[in-house]
Amino acid sequence: MQMLLLEGDDMNQKTGICILLCLVLLLVFGIWYQKRGVENTKNTQEQYASETEHTVLTGTPYKETENAYIIRTQDSRLVVFLPDGKTVYMETGIRSENLSQKLQKQAENGIGFADEESLFDFLESYSS
Template sequence: MKKYMIGFFSVLFLITGCLIAGYQVSYNNLLEKEKAIELTKNEKNDSIQTRRSSAKGESVSDDAYYLKELHGYVAVYLQDGTTLYETTSLSVNNLPDEVQQDLKNGIYLKSAEELYGFLENYSS
């Protein structure tokens, strides 16, 4: 009977050791993946910050926006010009011709204050 008990506990110890080792390996892999993701984010942020100057040489702030036409209405995009931030109920047809032309190319606004000022001026 002692031989069976020793064998049973040996197998139990071996299985427990394998489970602990497997958990440790998967935990270390998860940590490595998180570090790699964090490094990728940092590199992306660094590359964005190096590109933060406009053609005129002025600095571009973090909260810069572009206004463009989307389905006949004014849409607000983030500073990359492709990520939609917000849609408005401001119809492009109700704007002056000059502003309509500018919207086709995109109107750059360098702050949230400028954005809200524009929307306030042209909303009814």
């Protein structure tokens, strides 16, 4: 009888160790998976911002005849003008300091957008 109890204790100890190892592996996997998700999200956001900036920087410079909308800096905020460059289409709450240095300089002269979709894509990427 005594021998039977010792074998049971040994089995309980092995089972406990296996359960503990499984929990540790799950914890390590969970941490790895979470870090991977955060990095992917961060990379995706950086890539989108980079693509948006690239589109604007390589897009059309301000020319009245080609652009449906022009964004310019006015009182440290971005303001959207119609093609004439004088009529305000929309005032945004976006501060020019939220833009990169290149975009800040471009916004002083005017950043042109061919259509409303590209305009709102740009504004959405810089609004909070």
